[in-house]
Amino acid sequence: MWMRLQGHCRLLASEVGCTVLDVSSSPAPPKQRRSRQGSGACCIAFAGSDGLRAEPTSEAALLQAVLGWQQELHLDHTGRVLSCLQAGSVGGLVALLSSLHAGATLLSPSDELLQKLCVSRANVLACELTDLETLTATWSQENCPVRPQQLSAVCVQELTGQWPSLNWAPSHLRLLQIGVAWATALPRMAAIDLGRGSSAISAASARGWKPLGSSFSPASSLAGYILGHSEEHEKSFGPNSWPVLCAVVQGAAILAQPVAVAAKMVVADRLLPPLAFCQPLWISFLVLLAWLFLEQFVRVGVLALLKWLLIGRYKEGDHDIYSLMYLRHWLVEHVAKGTIVDQSAHQGSSMAFLFMRNLALKAVGADVSLSSVITRRVVAFDLVSVGDLATVHGPRHLTAVNYGTRRMVLRRVKVGAGAYVGPNCTLEPGCEVAAAGYVEPLSTVHSKVVVDGRVCGVPAQPVAGADASRLPTKEEARCFRNKASAWAMGYWCLLLPKAMMPFLGLIFLRLLCGYPFIEERTMHIEHTDVLPPELFSMLQWVPLIAFAVSMLNAIGQLAGTALLCRLLPKVKPPCTYSLLSLRAQIAALKMSMFKQASEMMHDASIVPAFTRLCGATVGHGCAMSRQALMLPETLVVGNRCFFATDNILTSVEVDRGEFKVPCVTYMSDHTFLGNNNHLPQGLPEGSFCGVSTWLPERPTEPHYCYFGNPAIKFKRLSSQAAGKTNQGPEPASCLARFWHHFSSSVLDVFLYRGVQGMVTGVAFVVSRTSVPEITSVWQVCQVLAIYLAFLLGSWFIFSVKLGNMLFNGKAPRSNAYYSTTVTRWFTALTGQKRVFKLPFQAAGSRWQAPILRLLGAKIGQRFFCMNEHVLFDASFTEIGDDVTVDYDGMVRCHSFEDFRLKFTHCKIGNGVTIMTGAIVAC
Structure with missing residues (x-):
């Protein structure tokens, strides 16, 4: 013009x-x-x-x-x-x-x-x-x-x-x-x-206005708030916001997290070892189990008390971020982290765990039926309603809170009786899934939408009418509830794996000093934390023992998973069991144990071999990362396939109290999977799935690409376009291959965890050497400070310093599969996200931006995010001012197509909002 x-x-x-x-x-x-x-x-x-x-x-x-x-x-x-x-x-x-x-x-x-x-x-x-x-x-x-x-x-x-x-x-x-x-x-x-x-x-x-292209400050944007010298207007998040007060209170609550962890370590240091030398080991093991069991109840009790005192009942409304209502809500959510309410669940979770979590949710005000199956994290409890025999799968949040408008908006979320919400679905606050409604996986139901039939897609669109046969009767709900309560009595069995590592440490301490009992004169109350003199002469061996125990625990977990998957009865599709039947719970146990083992290995090169060892059929030349869900005996994988993280590779469906396995999942040769895909029946040869793709049926044509929900089908514009088939990773030398397998499968999986155990052992030695016996409150604080220093120091050294040294924004943009860039990236992620994790959780506070900057990201001012792991590749991410990230939002800057690790610099502009469940994949 x-x-x-x-x-x-x-x-x-x-x-x-x-x-x-x-x-x-x-x-x-x-x-x-x-x-x-x-x-x-x-x-x-x-x-x-x-x-x-x-x-x-x-x-x-x-x-x-x-x-x-x-x-x-x-x-x-x-x-x-x-x-x-x-x-x-x-x-x-x-x-x-x-x-x-x-x-x-x-x-x-x-x-x-x-x-x-x-x-x-x-x-x-x-x-x-x-x-x-x-x-x-x-x-x-x-x-x-x-x-x-x-x-x-x-x-x-x-x-x-x-x-x-x-x-x-x-x-x-x-x-x-x-x-x-x-x-x-x-x-x-x-x-x-x-x-x-x-x-x-x-x-x-x-004076307080920043231009659209404002530069990013390397310093924390929080310092001005704390000192009171910020040029930014105090009410930048709304007229009723209190950013200074929220920053101070949230900072104290965040710092209390590592202090609480250090306090637990002090209790374990001063009580468990003396008890192990005074009593038989089996009594020490029972005391350890009772301690873990009691801890869960105390955490839920504190959460319920705090929620009812600070909030009472959640009500629908619209509030400023960093308002007093937001602060009270954040404190409740912060305390909920680490409780059974916040623990992750999936379709293979034990019925004992699911029933106990429903009880905890009812204690904090959620309107959930005890016969429902909820594998999601619930937020704003009183505004969430789930009916009888309804199923709501995760891993995304079931939240009645939305921050998409850069305000805290509370709206009710209802899931009716007999309804089904598939994995990775997004239910926006204000929506309703009516009784007998069905939301297919990876779909999004917008606010003010009522689902009364079967829907699918983003946004969800009707694909079928309501199925009246899905409506449960009161008798069915009551019968399911009674049987589930019986399974809940075995909840303590789920704590056995968590108790194994400290118990192994007690056994090795007994073997180290060869002194099983303490003299009677040391049994008085003033000597409750004393250790045998023989042990003090052998303290220099404790870090090495802790190193070995941590590695043995990892080896034992992998070996036990493979053994149970092989020995326990196998599922033969198609089949349907009651969710409360022994066969269904055995299959669920195998899925849970394999998922935990997969999370431990993550990107290790031994994942295909381990999957094969657990009963799956896996071809040659495959590369697999941690998968979201898998039943090993129902998976068949061809040759030279590549599977990225968080895919669901099983046809298992938990719905209306039933455990269904309709078919075997067949993944043909040369298939590629990105992230968060759900493929119950599999893919034909040479197929490509991008991100968040839902394919309810197996396609018939090979060498096609599929993306999204509903899946978009198109020809692959890469090596296949020229009539070639991807033959796997590029050729590499024997030394490069050896280092890749050693680094990803031995260093990351076993040695890194041994180092973590060694750090704890060194803290134990320093504590016992500095304060052999606690006789005053000051000495309690001294021991607490020792453990706190080792906890924060190990995170800063191995996660921040070593992680940024191994992998940063200077990494090449395209890397061969067997290059050292890939192994350094794997090792950095292992330290930052799986072994030396962040000791405090700062999501939803002004403290999160400085922490992300420590990991290499460039974060603008007034950044607000509700996720701890929002950035997958922090070094390649640049975020502008006034950016909002709602629940389950994420930014990824890498891809692994054609067995090459490729990075892209991702820049999020000013004022951008990443909505609930959205993934920005650059």
Whole structure:
């Protein structure tokens, strides 16, 4: 359009002899600019409130005005200007000339698209006051689907009254007025309270505003809040936010986490070893089990007490982030972490665990039936309702809280009796799955949607009507509930694996000193933490013993999983069992143990061999990472396949109290799987699945790609396009192959965990050497400080320092499978996410951004995220200002297509919102 306009103007200029200025070009050099200042004059005609007006001006004055507006609006080629003004008006000319001169995108929408699309994408809005009042009325509504979170400036023409209430406005918004003498004057800025109307004119509002392209600060954005010297406005998250108070309280709660872990280690140090020397080992083992069992009950009790004291019952509403309501909610969620309410579950979870968790959920106010199966993390308990024999699968959250509008919005979520919600589905707050409803895996149900039949897709669309046979009777629900309560009596058995490692440590301590009992005089209460003198002379061996015990525990877990999967009865599809039957629980046990072993190995090269050892059929030349769910005896994998993480490779379905295995999962030769795919029947030869793909049936045509839900089918544009078949990793030397297998399968799986045990052993030696016997409160604090220092120090050394040294943003962008970049990446992730984990959880607080910066990410200001592991490749991630990440959102910057590890620099712009369950894969 501009080219046609330019040509028409030049033709007109040649006829009448006037001067035309092309403001779409960049400014001329200084010498040429001086020679052109007096080249001629032009007259600008525009439509005003009193009719057509004309203003003579020079080319230099016009260019100066355009540059002035461009500088004030911080326009560049990435900007988007939405102009609702007439093209011939003064404001319309300002928007047009400034945008074209800066190379920005000028949006001129129709009335239908104005509120739906363009406003949500614009950076600058130029409009009349009446248009702003209309838009404000829409954006101020609680259920407004689109709000202009990326908007940085609003230019209003000829303001004569008061500004409307702008409670919808983002914190960085600037308000400017377009005067009539626009060609010679700079714009005027209005400083107003965004929650009230005002017509005060001042330039003070610009001091706290940051441009769209603001640079990222390497320092923490929290320091100004704590010290009270931040230039950022205190109410940046809303008029009712208390960022300083929240930062202090959340910081204390976050720091209390490693302190609590250190306190547990102090108790284990001072009570368990003396007890093991005073009593038979079997009594020590029972005491250890009782301690773990009691700890779970105490945690749930504290959570319930805190929830009812701080919140009472959750109610629907709309609150500012960092408001007092948000702070109370965050504290409850923070205490819930580590309890049975927060522990991960899946389709193979024990019925004892699921029933006990339902009891805990009811204790904190959730309206869940004891006959339901919930494998999701529940948030805002009182607003979540799950009916009889309903099934809600994870791993995503079942939450009644949404932060997509950069506010804390509470809406009720209902799942009716007999309903089914498949794995990796997203239920937005405010939606409802009616009785007998069915949501297929990897689907998204939006707010205010009622699912009364079978739905599938993103967003969920009806695919079939309601099935009345899914409605359970009261007798069925009661019978299931009674049988499940009997299984719950065996919950303590689930704590046996957790008790094995400390118990092995006690056995080796007994063997080390060869002194099974303590003299009677040391049994008095004042000597409860004493150890035999013989042990003190052998303390230097404790770190090595801890190293060996940790490795033996890992080896024992893998060997026990393979042995049980081989010896226990196998499932023969197609079959259907009652979820409470022994056969179903045996199959669930195998799935759970294999999942735990898979999480331990993760990216190890021994994963295919271990999967084969557990009963699956796996071909040659395969590479597999940790899978979300798998029943080994029902999986068949061909040759030279590549499977990334978190795929569901089984047809197992837990629904309405039944455990169904309809078929074997066949993955043919040369198949590739990305992340979070669900493939119950498998794939044909040469197929490719990207991210979050749902294929309920096995495709028939080979060498095709599938992506999303419903799956998009297309030809693969890589080596297969030329008629070649991917033959696996690139050839490598024997040394490169040896190091790849040793690093990923021995170093990452066993030796790293041995180092972790050794660190604990060194802390034990330092504690016992410094304080052999506790006789005062000060000595308790001293021992606590020792364990706390080793806990935080090991995380900082192995996770932050060593992790960033092994893998950082300087890594090559494309790497062969057997390259050292891949092994260093595996080792860094093992330390950061699986062995030396973050000792405190800071999601939802201002402390999360500094922690992510420590791991190599570039984080802008006012970052808000509800996930601990939001960044998979922190070194390649750059996040702008005012970015919001809702529950289960994630950013990935790598791919493993064609057996090559490829990294992409991912930049998230200012004001971006990553909604619930969304994955940004760059």
